[in-house]
Amino acid sequence: MTSLTMSPATDADWPEIFRMDARAFALPAPLPDEEQIEFRAKFPDDATYVVRDADRIVAFSMYFVLPMTVPGGREVATAGLSWVSVAATHRRRGLLRRMLDTQFADWRAAGHSLAILTASEATIYERFGFGPAVFAHSVHIDPSTAAFRTPAPDDSRVRYATADEVSTRLPDIHARWAATRPGAIGRPDAWWPSIVADRGFRRNSQTSGLHYLLHDDGYASYRIDAREHTATVDDFVAVTDQAHDDLWRVLTALDLITSVHVDLPVDDSLPHALTDVRAVAVKGLSDVLWVSILDVADALASRVYGADGVIVLEVGDAYSDRAGRYGLRVSDGDAAITRTDAPADVTLDIAVLSSLYLGGVAARDLATAGRITGDAEAVRLLDAMFRASRAPFSGTYF
Numbered sequence: 001m002t003s004l005t006m007s008p009a010t011d012a013d014w015p016e017i018f019r020m021d022a023r024a025f026a027l028p029a030p031l032p033d034e035e036q037i038e039f040r041a042k043f044p045d046d047a048t049y050v051v052r053d054a055d056r057i058v059a060f061s062m063y064f065v066l067p068m069t070v071p072g073g074r075e076v077a078t079a080g081l082s083w084v085s086v087a088a089t090h091r092r093r094g095l096l097r098r099m100l101d102t103q104f105a106d107w108r109a110a111g112h113s114l115a116i117l118t119a120s121e122a123t124i125y126e127r128f129g130f131g132p133a134v135f136a137h138s139v140h141i142d143p144s145t146a147a148f149r150t151p152a153p154d155d156s157r158v159r160y161a162t163a164d165e166v167s168t169r170l171p172d173i174h175a176r177w178a179a180t181r182p183g184a185i186g187r188p189d190a191w192w193p194s195i196v197a198d199r200g201f202r203r204n205s206q207t208s209g210l211h212y213l214l215h216d217d218g219y220a221s222y223r224i225d226a227r228e229h230t231a232t233v234d235d236f237v238a239v240t241d242q243a244h245d246d247l248w249r250v251l252t253a254l255d256l257i258t259s260v261h262v263d264l265p266v267d268d269s270l271p272h273a274l275t276d277v278r279a280v281a282v283k284g285l286s287d288v289l290w291v292s293i294l295d296v297a298d299a300l301a302s303r304v305y306g307a308d309g310v311i312v313l314e315v316g317d318a319y320s321d322r323a324g325r326y327g328l329r330v331s332d333g334d335a336a337i338t339r340t341d342a343p344a345d346v347t348l349d350i351a352v353l354s355s356l357y358l359g360g361v362a363a364r365d366l367a368t369a370g371r372i373t374g375d376a377e378a379v380r381l382l383d384a385m386f387r388a389s390r391a392p393f394s395g396t397y398f
């Protein structure tokens with residue numbers, strides 16, 4: 001390990017970083033130049049690390065600063081860990097741990113109270129205090145049975161749009177949507193070109209480019225698989241219920257399409273708007289966003305709660321220094337948090353508290369699974385406090 005050094009990435013490192021990450025993430029390699037340029041434009045200069053073995057790069061990690069909506073509607077700047085890769089030649093020698101130790105210190109120094117990530121595997125990040133916090137249903141919709149209960153409006157405001165129109169309209173629509181959903185991740189300006197660009201490596205020879213549907217209060221993009229006659233929704237954002245239904249009326253009535261595939265929030269209203277609830281078949285449940293609370297008092301004070309009350313949490317943390325006893329006093333939905341010596345009502349790990357944070361996992365279920373201990377009354381209160389009015393949905397993979 002002594003020959004291994006860690007330092008911020010320099011401009012000259014990027015071609016090698018792209019080669020290494022393409023190998024690690026099983027992406028097509030080499031990545032075309034235009035895609036490398038697009039990716040590079042998304043990365044901040046001051047938040048990237050490489051590990052070198054002599055003069056070769058053998059590991060990389062970075063983070064974005066990403067706004068995330070928390071229950072109650074406040075937007076919190078989070079540290080979004082991403083592009084973590086360790087060369088197959090150097091795996092399981094502690095490089096991920098070493099990079100994360102540095103990232104954690106950076107996040108703390110920058111004053112972030114929350115870190116987030118989209119995980120390649122579900123067994124890696126709990127040891128660092130991350131818990132799965134946002135889930136999505138992967139669904140297949142059968143257009144032949146997907147009839148809406150109410151007639152279509154005469155004046156549907158959904159239209160096909162060009163990439164240029166979409167580029168102009170999406171940022172505003174997306175920001176308006178993000179304010180309505182806990183867990184929604186805001187997209188930095190530098191991300192839009194690559195989201196709309198529809199680059200070739202995201203499709204195979206049978207798959208169409210992106211088709212864009214636009215509404216004053218929403219949009220959707222999808223691709224068609226010409227051999228399977230399926231459509232896969234790439235992005236779906238609706239600020240209003242009307243936009244949601246108007247867009248889905250179009251997407252569920254695409255001629256010659258036998259199945260529409262999409263990831264939906266777990267509380268999406270679509271099945272209930274249809275005459276046949278089985279038209280929306282849930283094929284899987286995925287853990288789309290992991291959260292780690294970095295500063296317990298700050299993070300817990302940022303969100304709004306579903307029930308008032310007083311509870312003492314005994315938080316465990318085997319990775320860093322978040323362990324301790326925290327008193328949570330909620331009044332009119334707002335919390336005051338203090339360190340306390342009072343007896344604990346419930347005991348839970350920092351990863352479990354992080355899973356609860358956005359309201360996407362119920363305290364009751366975690367207690368049933370043995371991940372929270374405490375008497376039934378305390379668990380009921382914890383459950384009621386951490387509920388959110390809507391299931392969280394992040395909407396962006398990074």
Ligand SMILES: CC(=O)SCCNC(=O)CCNC(=O)[C@H](O)C(C)(C)COP(=O)(O)OP(=O)(O)OC[C@H]1O[C@@H](n2cnc3c(N)ncnc32)[C@H](O)[C@@H]1OP(=O)(O)O
Pocket residue numbers: 024025081082083084085086087090091092093094095096097098117118119120121123124127
């Ligand atoms: C946020 C993101 O970017 S998610 C993407 C993560 N990257 C990938 O999946 C790309 C392919 N994989 C890799 O590049 C690497 O295998 C990594 C990054 C997952 C792991 O890197 P390594 O340097 O091998 O991990 P490191 O040796 O530091 O292990 C740290 C701990 O995590 C554990 N661990 C590492 N990888 C895994 C895994 N895939 N599954 C379960 N546990 C794992 C190790 O056993 C070790 O446990 P311990 O310290 O508690 O005993």
